[in-house]
Amino acid sequence: MSAVTFDGVSFAYPDADVALHDVELGITAGEVLVCAGSSGSGKSTLLRCVNGLVPHSSGGRFSGEVVAFGRSTRTHAPRELADVVGFVGQDPEGQFVVDHVERDIAFVLENLGMTESAMRRRVEEALDALGIAHLRDRAPATLSGGERQRAAIAGALAAAPSALVLDEPTSQLDPQGADDVFAALGRLNADLGTTVVLAEHRLERAAVLADRITILDGGRVSAPARPRSALADYSGAPSVTRLGRVLGWDPPPLTVREARAAATSHPLLGAPFEPSMPTRGEPLMQADRLDVSLGGQKVLRSVSMDIHRGDVIALLGRNGAGKTTLLRALASLQDIDGGTRSGDATVGYVPQDPGLLLFAPSVRREVAETLRLLKRVDDGAVDGWLQRLGLEQLADRHPRSLSGGERQRVAIASVAVGGAEVLLLDEPTRGMDAHSRTVLERMAHEHAAAGGAAVLATHDVELAARCATRAVVLGDGEVVAEGDARDVLAGSLYAPQVLRVLPPFLTVEEVESALARKEP
Amino acid sequence: MSDSSQTSPAITPTDRPWHALTWLLWALAGATAVQLAPNPLYVLVVIAIAWVVVEAHGLGGPFARAFPLLVGVAILFGVLRVILTAATAHGGNDVLFTTPSFTLPELLGGFTVGGDIQTEIVTYATAESLVIVGIVAVFAAFNAVASHYELVQAAPRAFHELGLVIVVALAFVPSIITAAHDVGEADRARTGGRRVGRGRLLRRLVPVLESGLERAVSLSESLDARGFGHRPPARRERLAGWCGAGALLALAAAFVALVARAGTTALVLGIIGAIAVAAATILVSGASTRTRYRRRRMTAADWTTVAAACVAPVALAVASLSGDETLQWPVDPLAFPSANVLPLVALLALLAPCARRSLPVAVHSPVTIRTRAAEAA
Numbered sequence: 001m002s003a004v005t006f007d008g009v010s011f012a013y014p015d016a017d018v019a020l021h022d023v024e025l026g027i028t029a030g031e032v033l034v035c036a037g038s039s040g041s042g043k044s045t046l047l048r049c050v051n052g053l054v055p056h057s058s059g060g061r062f063s064g065e066v067v068a069f070g071r072s073t074r075t076h077a078p079r080e081l082a083d084v085v086g087f088v089g090q091d092p093e094g095q096f097v098v099d100h101v102e103r104d105i106a107f108v109l110e111n112l113g114m115t116e117s118a119m120r121r122r123v124e125e126a127l128d129a130l131g132i133a134h135l136r137d138r139a140p141a142t143l144s145g146g147e148r149q150r151a152a153i154a155g156a157l158a159a160a161p162s163a164l165v166l167d168e169p170t171s172q173l174d175p176q177g178a179d180d181v182f183a184a185l186g187r188l189n190a191d192l193g194t195t196v197v198l199a200e201h202r203l204e205r206a207a208v209l210a211d212r213i214t215i216l217d218g219g220r221v222s223a224p225a226r227p228r229s230a231l232a233d234y235s236g237a238p239s240v241t242r243l244g245r246v247l248g249w250d251p252p253p254l255t256v257r258e259a260r261a262a263a264t265s266h267p268l269l270g271a272p273f274e275p276s277m278p279t280r281g282e283p284l285m286q287a288d289r290l291d292v293s294l295g296g297q298k299v300l301r302s303v304s305m306d307i308h309r310g311d312v313i314a315l316l317g318r319n320g321a322g323k324t325t326l327l328r329a330l331a332s333l334q335d336i337d338g339g340t341r342s343g344d345a346t347v348g349y350v351p352q353d354p355g356l357l358l359f360a361p362s363v364r365r366e367v368a369e370t371l372r373l374l375k376r377v378d379d380g381a382v383d384g385w386l387q388r389l390g391l392e393q394l395a396d397r398h399p400r401s402l403s404g405g406e407r408q409r410v411a412i413a414s415v416a417v418g419g420a421e422v423l424l425l426d427e428p429t430r431g432m433d434a435h436s437r438t439v440l441e442r443m444a445h446e447h448a449a450a451g452g453a454a455v456l457a458t459h460d461v462e463l464a465a466r467c468a469t470r471a472v473v474l475g476d477g478e479v480v481a482e483g484d485a486r487d488v489l490a491g492s493l494y495a496p497q498v499l500r501v502l503p504p505f506l507t508v509e510e511v512e513s514a515l516a517r518k519e520p
Numbered sequence: 521m522s523d524s525s526q527t528s529p530a531i532t533p534t535d536r537p538w539h540a541l542t543w544l545l546w547a548l549a550g551a552t553a554v555q556l557a558p559n560p561l562y563v564l565v566v567i568a569i570a571w572v573v574v575e576a577h578g579l580g581g582p583f584a585r586a587f588p589l590l591v592g593v594a595i596l597f598g599v600l601r602v603i604l605t606a607a608t609a610h611g612g613n614d615v616l617f618t619t620p621s622f623t624l625p626e627l628l629g630g631f632t633v634g635g636d637i638q639t640e641i642v643t644y645a646t647a648e649s650l651v652i653v654g655i656v657a658v659f660a661a662f663n664a665v666a667s668h669y670e671l672v673q674a675a676p677r678a679f680h681e682l683g684l685v686i687v688v689a690l691a692f693v694p695s696i697i698t699a700a701h702d703v704g705e706a707d708r709a710r711t712g713g714r715r716v717g718r719g720r721l722l723r724r725l726v727p728v729l730e731s732g733l734e735r736a737v738s739l740s741e742s743l744d745a746r747g748f749g750h751r752p753p754a755r756r757e758r759l760a761g762w763c764g765a766g767a768l769l770a771l772a773a774a775f776v777a778l779v780a781r782a783g784t785t786a787l788v789l790g791i792i793g794a795i796a797v798a799a800a801t802i803l804v805s806g807a808s809t810r811t812r813y814r815r816r817r818m819t820a821a822d823w824t825t826v827a828a829a830c831v832a833p834v835a836l837a838v839a840s841l842s843g844d845e846t847l848q849w850p851v852d853p854l855a856f857p858s859a860n861v862l863p864l865v866a867l868l869a870l871l872a873p874c875a876r877r878s879l880p881v882a883v884h885s886p887v888t889i890r891t892r893a894a895e896a897a
Contacts, residue, residue: 048741057741082747094738097684097746098669099691106813111747113809123813155746333705349709355734356699356706359726369723373716400730415710 003029003163003195004050006221009064011045011054016401019045021219023064027197029162032189033224034206035199036236037216038433039403043167043199044090046216050165050197051085052078069162083112086156090167090404090431092149093140101143101151102127102136108159126158129192130184145319146177150184157188163195164188171201171404171431174318174459175494182209201405201433202460204238204497207231207254227254236434239462239497242508246515259501266502268514273504275486278469281309284453285343285422290336292325292477299325301477302339307422307453312444314464314485315457316492317474323457324352326474327424330455345453348420352427354411358399363391363410366399370418385413388446390439404431409439416447423447423454429463441467465489465496465506536667537577537876541674542822543666545829550658550870552833556840557847560647561859562867563654567591569870570661576874577665583694590660591653598649605645607633612640614854644851665873673812678760678804684748688739696732703727760803767796821876828872835866 006025012018019042027033027050035043048054052073055062066073069084078087086108089095098104105126109119127133130150140148149169156164164185170178182205188194189209200206207213213230215222224230228251231237237245237252240259244252247266253259263269285307292300299322307313307330315323328334330341331349351357360366368382386392389409394402399410408428416423428440437460444454444467458464464471464485471488473481481488486506489495498505505511538546554566574587607619608631621635668690672683703724708715743749770793777786839862840847849857 051745053741053745057737057744077749078741078744079747079749082745085745087741087745089738089741091735091738094735095742097688097739097743097748100667100669103669103813107748108746110811110813113811116811116813116815119811119813159747328705331709333709346712348712349706351702351706351709353702353731355731356703356727357710359723359730370710373711373718374714418710418712420712 002026004066004068004197006046006049007065007067009049009062009066011049011060011062013045013058013060016060019060019219020049020221023219023221025214025221025224027163027195028211029195030189030193031211032185032196032209033198034203034210034213034227035197035216036201036203036206036213036230036234038236038435039201039405039431041216042219042221043216045219046221047087047165047167047197047199049073050163051081051087052076053087079111082108082161083159084162086153086159086161086164088149088152088156088164088166088169090171092152092172095152095155096140099139099141101132101138101140101154104140104151105154105158107155112159122158122160125160126154129157129188130154131180144177146173146180149173149177149181153181153184157194160192161194163197166196166198168199168201168431170205172319172427175461177319178205178459182206185209201236201431202462203231203236204462207238207241228252239508240501243498243501243511246508246512256497256500259497263501268505268511268518269502270504271514273510273514275504275506275510278310278448280311280469281451283308283343284311284345285330285341285347287326287330287339287341289339290326290329290341291338292322292329292334292336294325299477300329303474303477303479304339305330305472305479305482307343307345307455309421309451309453310448310469311453311455312448312467312469313453313455314468314471315455315474316459316461316464316471316488317480319459321474322477323474324426325477327426327455327457330422331424345421346419347422347424348415348418349424350408350411350415350426350428352430354407355400357411357414358407361398362396363399363402363413364395366410367391367413367417370414374418381417381419385417388443389413390435403433405433405436408432409436412440412443416443421452423452425454425456427457427459429458429460437463461489461492461494461496462507465499466509536579536670538666538825538873539674539816539818539822540666540668540670541818542825542873543662544671545826546870546873547658547662549826549829549833550661551655553836553867553870554651554654554658556833556836557863557867558647558651559847559849559857559859560650561857562847562863563650565864565867566654566870567657569867570657572871573873574661574664576877579665579667583664585694586663587657587660590663591657594653594656594660598646598653601649601652602642602645606637606642609641609645610636610638612638612852614639616642640851640854643854647849647851670816673815676801676805677808677810678801680808680810681748692732692736695735696728699728699731700724703731756803756807760800760807763796763800763803767793767800769793770796825872825875828869831869832866835869836863839863839866 004027006023009020009023010018011020035046037043045054049066050068056077068081071081096104097107102123106119106123109122127136130153132147132150132154135143135147135151140151143151169181173181185196186209189196198206207227210227212224213227214224215230215234231241232252240256241252241254244259249262253262283306287303287305289302289304290300291302303326317323325334327349329336331347333349358366360369364382367385371378371381386395389412391409391413394406399407402410408430412425412428429437441463444456447454468485470483471485472479473488489506490499496506498507498511502511505514550566554563578584615636616639618636619634621632623632624630668687672680672687675683707723770789774786774789774793777789836847844860844863846858846860847863
């Protein structure tokens with residue numbers, strides 16, 4: 001039975017190009033459908049069509065018809081679909097109506113006019129389904145990222161909708177938080193038969209949960225297929241799938257477990273591998289036993305860090321471990337209680353939310369603005385950084401009209417163009433697609449190779465494996481592990497997928513080069 | 521985000537000892553007391569009580585700083601008021617000091633600014649400003665201790681949608697202050713710590729406004745997706761609309777009658793207007809299909825607290841009628857204000873809400889779910 005059908009849907013935002021192009025899609029009741037695709041390919045738009053936010057809230061030109069559980073969004077506004085479609089948008093922070101988790105969850109039930117006893121039961125069920133009963137009396141602003149995301153899902157789930165629609169539910173979460181969210185979604189789907197439709201960039205977890213995957217490209221939707229066949233040729237596939245492709249495994253594996261089973265007898269397993277150890281240049285900056293407290297709470301405890309020329313440092317650690325505070329302390333934006341910062345390197349800091357920085361009417365002017373502020377004119381540098389971050393095509397666009405990953409790149413270019421030797425990037429991969437991540441990795445490499453250094457606070461171990469030379473793991477404000485990226489990542493529970501399948505290799509690229517060397 | 525946001529233990533609705541309505545009535549009692557006894561000594565007592573109440577019952581979270589912020593603003597305006605009054609009003613005998621003066625042209629009022637600054641005027645203006653600070657302090661305390669959402673839930677259903685929109689808008693204020701701070705910081709970091717003044721306002725304003733707008737859009741979509749909003753107006757609601765319009769007309773006419781000193785007409789029109797307002801409220805409330813989750817009700821203890829707090833204004837009113845002269849502070853002849861025991865004791869009744877304490881909730885350590893998905897990742 002079809003839960004949601006898209007019948008010849010085309011859509012364009014006001015004053016913009018076509019976002020969806022003649023979409024034909026049937027979402028089966030009770031399935032998990034994952035929408036993949038690069039930034040700006042129309043994933044969010046597609047999801048927002050399901051409950052009629054497009055076009056009711058967005059405006060724009062809409063043709064075709066979306067029918068969700070027998071109700072056409074042409075004739076039904078989103079609020080009239082609230083009982084059948086639960087929607088969780090990209091930014092969980094912006095979705096809480098009430099400053100209290102339990103009452104926020106009850107909000108949809110109040111609007112639907114349920115009786116008090118029914119509401120009590122539903123709210124308890126939603127709290128349990130997401131495993132957040134212990135957070136019921138908290139204010140959403142005080143929760144960690146994963147908790148907040150689960151609370152937002154509970155708010156959509158309380159009405160017991162037949163379908164849940166989630167836009168990148170784990171893009172801001174640490175691995176544990178992402179696992180929690182996906183475990184909760186899996187349980188809802190299995191136990192309650194809730195149809196789940198979600199958009200994701202990082203498919204490591206989503207591919208496991210998915211019944212079918214559809215890939216969007218430029219507003220066109222591919223026919224949904226089983227994960228294995230959908231991801232077989234997709235560039236954003238999880239590392240294990242790409243590894244399987246390189247090694248010619250058929251069918252390609254989706255999980256580490258499957259890949260490991262296939263790899264037991266592989267000649268490369270445990271093969272001697274001498275990775276080219278990057279040499280560290282002279283020291284640029286040192287932080288020695290930094291102590292920072294915020295609002296009476298110790299956030300950093302005696303944290304030391306050395307940054308040398310040529311370093312690309314991945315700063316890992318769960319949400320709330322102190323990564324942002326450390327970067328801010330290194331950038332001298334944060335008062336420190338104890339310890340010292342030394343080194344006279346110039347430092348650039350890119351905040352987590354690129355929206356804090358962007359104000360100019362075009363990407364080029366945004367980047368040039370920094371130089372203007374520094375009283376320098378250097379069109380070469382502007383063009384260089386636009387090119388280095390793959391922004392030439394977007395140079396005349398308005399920064400706010402770009403997708404999350406593109407905006408992040410503009411923010412990085414705007415800061416880096418100032419010529420800072422040490423670049424501190426806070427969660428640069430938030431909402432980034434595979435292409436943006438590749439561009440970012442290349443940029444970090446080039447910057448380090450040119451004698452600079454970059455520090456990336458990230459949850460993305462795959463990214464850390466691909467581009468970091470060193471890794472620092474923070475836990476509750478203390479340095480838990482520090483050293484060569486390979487050594488640190490190898491010992492971690494959240495090691496990159498390839499390392500867990502084919503040690504000692506960290507990335508698919510390393511396996512490829514090892515293969516090439518073996519069979520010249 | 522959560523990396524930088526600090527988790528402060530917030531007190532939550534279920535452990536709040538008093539209903540938001542109790543707090544509102546408490547604040548009204550306090551404000552009335554200040555009006556009845558504008559003697560600076562009494563006003564200072566009320567401000568101190570408000571501070572004690574905030575210390576005992578402050579909510580934490582985004583409104584934690586409401587009290588110092590609002591009181592600070594009130595003091596700022598008070599000081600401005602004193603300066604303006606002292607510079608423009610003259611008529612005392614005791615000259616404090618003299619400043620250069622000039623007289624405004626006739627077109628702008630023709631009064632003299634500056635000149636002799638007189639002690640009586642300064643003292644009088646200070647006392648007046650203090651009364652305003654006192655009233656603001658009481659309402660600032662209300663904002664810091666009561667849940668606005670709870671108040672909306674307690675209001676008649678007719679006001680619910682409007683009330684909720686106001687509460688949501690209020691919640692935006694602290695987030696905009698945070699955003700403004702973050703934007704300033706990002707702006708400084710962009711140039712490697714160098715401060716550039718030129719064009720800074722634009723660089724700081726645009727991101728704050730645009731981020732705020734994006735958040736507002738996201739919130740409105742969330743409201744919409746969760747079923748909030750008008751249904752097509754029912755017959756009762758249209759009727760209520762007419763009632764409301766009639767009420768407005770009647771009250772406006774009553775005002776005109778009042779100005780024209782037609783007392784009886786004004787009274788009759790006023791009563792008609794009030795009845796129409798009540799009818800509209802009842803009609804709309806009845807038409808609303810919205811229900812309320814775990815609506816908190818006023819308990820006997822709540823009413824007792826309200827009654828206890830009301831002792832203050834009632835006792836002051838009695839004292840005023842029985843001719844207690846310490847309630848007002850005669851500036852002329854200038855003397856240190858005096859106080860009587862009875863009004864002081866009566867004011868202490870405003871401490872009634874402190875009979876119970878708010879216990880801060882311990883921040884729970886997140887209980888994580890072990891999952892099978894971990895193995896896949």
